[in-house]
Every structure is written in C-alpha cells, then in structure tokens.
Amino acid sequence: DAGVIQSPRHEVTEMGQEVTLRCKPISGHDYLFWYRQTMMRGLELLIYFNNNVPIDDSGMPEDRFSAKMPNASFSTLKIQPSEPRDSAVYFCASSGANTIYFGEGSWLTVV
Amino acid sequence: ELKVEQNPLFLSMQEGKNYTIYCNYSTTSDRLYWYRQDPGKSLESLFVLLSNGAVKQEGRLMASLDTKARLSTLHITAAVHDLSATYFCAVVTGKLIFGQGTTLQVKP
Numbered sequence: 063d064a065g066v067i068q069s070p071r072h073e074v075t076e077m078g079q080e081v082t083l084r085c086k087p088i089s090g091h092d093y094l095f096w097y098r099q100t101m102m103r104g105l106e107l108l109i110y111f112n113n114n115v116p117i118d119d120s121g122m123p124e125d126r127f128s129a130k131m132p133n134a135s136f137s138t139l140k141i142q143p144s145e146p147r148d149s150a151v152y153f154c155a156s157s158g159a160n161t162i163y164f165g166e167g168s169w170l171t172v173v
Numbered sequence: 174e175l176k177v178e179q180n181p182l183f184l185s186m187q188e189g190k191n192y193t194i195y196c197n198y199s200t201t202s203d204r205l206y207w208y209r210q211d212p213g214k215s216l217e218s219l220f221v222l223l224s225n226g227a228v229k230q231e232g233r234l235m236a237s238l239d240t241k242a243r244l245s246t247l248h249i250t251a252a253v254h255d256l257s258a259t260y261f262c263a264v265v266t267g268k269l270i271f272g273q274g275t276t277l278q279v280k281p
Binding site (some may be wrong): 082097098104105107110117118147153155157160161162163164166 | 182204206208214215216217218221260263267268269270271273274
C-alpha cells in the first residue's frame, strides 16, 4: 500500500491566491482527517469525514477554508484567498479499524 | 470540549537514563495513540492503546493506559540519541485530538 498521499508537498504562493491541497487516503479507510501544524498552535484538527461525509468542521478557522471529499479516494482542502497566517504544514490522515496513518504533509508558505 | 495535556513539554536527558512522559485527557475515550515526529517529517504511529490497563512495548519505549484516571504514560528505558524526537499522544472521542507534544532531546 502506498500510504496516504498528499500533494503538493511544498507550495509557495502570494497572498490572495487560491491554494488547493489534495489527499488520497489509504484504500478501505473510512475516516479522513485534515490537520494543520504550526509552532504556535501545534496540531489542530480542521475537519474530518466519515464515509465521505463531513462530520465535524468546527476546526476550520474561517470561511476562507473549505474541504470536500467527492469520493472515497480523494479529498481537497482549499484556501481562498490565502493569507500569510495560513503558512503551516497541512497533514491529511486516514483511518480504518484502529489504525490512523498520516501523509507526508503539504508545506504551505504564503508570502 | 476534550483537552489533552502532555508533560513535560520539553525533556533533555542523558543517554542511558529512564524517564516518563505523561498524557492526561479530560473526557472518556476508548482509544489513545502515541506518535513520534522527527523534525520536518510526518507523524509515525508508535502505539494504539484500546482498553484500561493496556500496555504495549517496542524496544526502549513502553506505553500504558489508565482509562479511569484518564492518563497514559510513555516510558523510555535507557534512552539513546536515536530517540530524540517529538512525541505526541492523541485521544479519540469521535475525532482525534492531539496533545501539545513533548520534545525529547537525548544527549550523549
């Protein structure tokens, strides 16, 4: 199994631009999580899905953030418009049974 | 709201010494995870603890869970430099909530 696959791995973008982060979960996993990690705030849960349905998006910081999971093998996290304070590492994780695996992360810098 | 607190947040120790990292959480949970993160890397799963009294060991690391006390411990035995990393506990109550992380530095 290839594990949780995220893209892009690194992105540098200008303030105001739209950013789309992508995640392919492990096949057969029914939960998908999006996290943001910064030095100041640690690991924050943004949103999670169960069987492609958003269950809890209370961690999404504001309306500029949106996430979708159109099918069991793909999810996106979109930031529009991006701001410098969105600079962070964004992790996607998927879960099946009692295992939760993380992708390698998408390192976002907004200048 | 579920809160997960680790202590200490930073730990500097000599090789060969033993130490314990503590993870307290505020509400009932049926699963607790321990992860390791190296600088610039993703999170690597270490242990999954599923029931009260569960104990798991891998090499120099041993994790335990006391659901009544809402406490998990990660015990390090005879630390070596390769164990230097940040260790997170995470608790499931529907969603997976992480502690702040404990940065471990093992000095020769």
